[in-house]
Amino acid sequence: MTTSQPAKTRPMRADARRNYERLLAAAATVLEEQGTEASLEEVARRAGVGIGTLYRHFPTRAALLEAVLQESMATLESRANVLAATPDPAAGLLLWLRDLAAYAARYRGLASTVMVNLVDERTEFESCAGMLHAAGKLLQRAQLSGGIRADVSMSDAVTLVNALVWSLEQGGGDPEQFERLFTVLADGLRHPAGA
Incomplete structure (x- = not known):
């Protein structure tokens, strides 16, 4: 009988890390301007990424x-x-x-x-x-x-x-x-x- 090992969390790729940081910076700006109900599409646009990238990092x-x-x-x-x-x-x-x-x-x-x-x-x-x-x-x-x-x-x-x-x-x-x-x-x- 084998026991499964917990999956190791892989470090984020450099491009994914950059996208994550750009999304956070854009979100901080957009939320300050428009409030917590701000458009997530606008956050993605300002970060220079697609909405799918935003949802990969932040599912909600x-x-x-x-x-x-x-x-x-x-x-x-x-x-x-x-x-x-x-x-x-x-x-x-x-x-x-x-x-x-x-x-x-x-x-x-x-x-x-x-x-x-x-x-x-x-x-x-x-x-x-x-x-x-x-x-x-x-x-x-x-x-x-x-x-x-x-x-x-x-x-x-x-x-x-x-x-x-x-x-x-x-x-x-x-x-x-x-x-x-x-x-x-x-x-x-x-x-x-x-x-």
């Missing part, structure tokens, strides 16, 4: 979006880890949520995409899971310090931030309104005085 829109956003999610994950070690983790959590809002506002439609992927157990956003795990540790530390309500989950906090970004996106994105609403959100997350 979510896979392309995940690849484009991976670095930002890794940055947010690192930031959550750093802020969890600060003397005031509640203030750190609010700083992290502000960073998350800036990230979600970068591409039109990203806030709603992130909210959908938070509740979908089949999500393709693997790097989102690492970011949320790190942020969850930050939240837990902030709750243990008494600075953040104990009945708030990470999913609650991220949903609130993304809902705020989404609502501002729909209304034209007034920065002053964002500041007011973020202050209300932050006040709601803080542990009630005297509780």
Whole structure:
């Protein structure tokens, strides 16, 4: 009886690697201009490749979006880890949520995409899971310090931030309104005085 060996992943050919990198660069530009529902044909055109090449590298829109956003999610994950070690983790959590809002506002439609992927157990956003795990540790530390309500989950906090970004996106994105609403959100997350 023979046992099959797992197939080794072959390194990407040089031309395939170039196409992959051109697709990522084009996608970042097109998504910033047109939002998360941007035309994939436009991404392929700007990268100088056919749509088939795009789909060989990224079989779904979510896979392309995940690849484009991976670095930002890794940055947010690192930031959550750093802020969890600060003397005031509640203030750190609010700083992290502000960073998350800036990230979600970068591409039109990203806030709603992130909210959908938070509740979908089949999500393709693997790097989102690492970011949320790190942020969850930050939240837990902030709750243990008494600075953040104990009945708030990470999913609650991220949903609130993304809902705020989404609502501002729909209304034209007034920065002053964002500041007011973020202050209300932050006040709601803080542990009630005297509780």
